[in-house]
Amino acid sequence: MQFAFPDAPSNFLALEGRNAFLSVLDDGELELEVLKLQPTTLSDAVDHVIRLESLAESVRLRSLAATDRASGRAPRQRNILAVTDKQEPKEENNELQQRLAELEKQLKQVTQSGTCSAPNSF
Numbered sequence: 001m002q003f004a005f006p007d008a009p010s011n012f013l014a015l016e017g018r019n020a021f022l023s024v025l026d027d028g029e030l031e032l033e034v035l036k037l038q039p040t041t042l043s044d045a046v047d048h049v050i051r052l053e054s055l056a057e058s059v060r061l062r063s064l065a066a067t068d069r070a071s072g073r074a075p076r077q078r079n080i081l082a083v084t085d086k087q088e089p090k091e092e093n094n095e096l097q098q099r100l101a102e103l104e105k106q107l108k109q110v111t112q113s114g115t116c117s118a119p120n121s122f
Contacts, residue, residue: 017042025049 021042022031033052039045068074 014041018045
């Protein structure tokens with residue numbers, strides 16, 4: 001954007017970036033809700049979209065749960081993903097890492113000598 005409008009003030013570029021982002025959402029209602037919050041930058045608009053989408057999904061899930069309760073159906077299973085800083089390596093990950101290290105070693109041998117001495121395990 002900066003290359004297309006090199007002399008434009010920075011707030012113009014921020015607003016145009018925001019507007020371009022909102023237009024590709026292809027959701028007029030969401031775009032209107034975000035614009036009501038008056039984001040001044042692309043980052044603000046993205047934050048608002050994430051928050052609004054999260055809230056909408058939460059309301060949708062509560063509504064489904066209420067419908068299930070009213071009809072006597074068992075509650076729907078939810079998949080919950082958690083983001084953590086660091087995971088303890090699992091045994092299968094260690095095996096994959098060892099296999100990857102072996103393949104990298106073989107690749108290095110091939111690129112250095114032009115031949116591979118290891119049997120083809122594929």
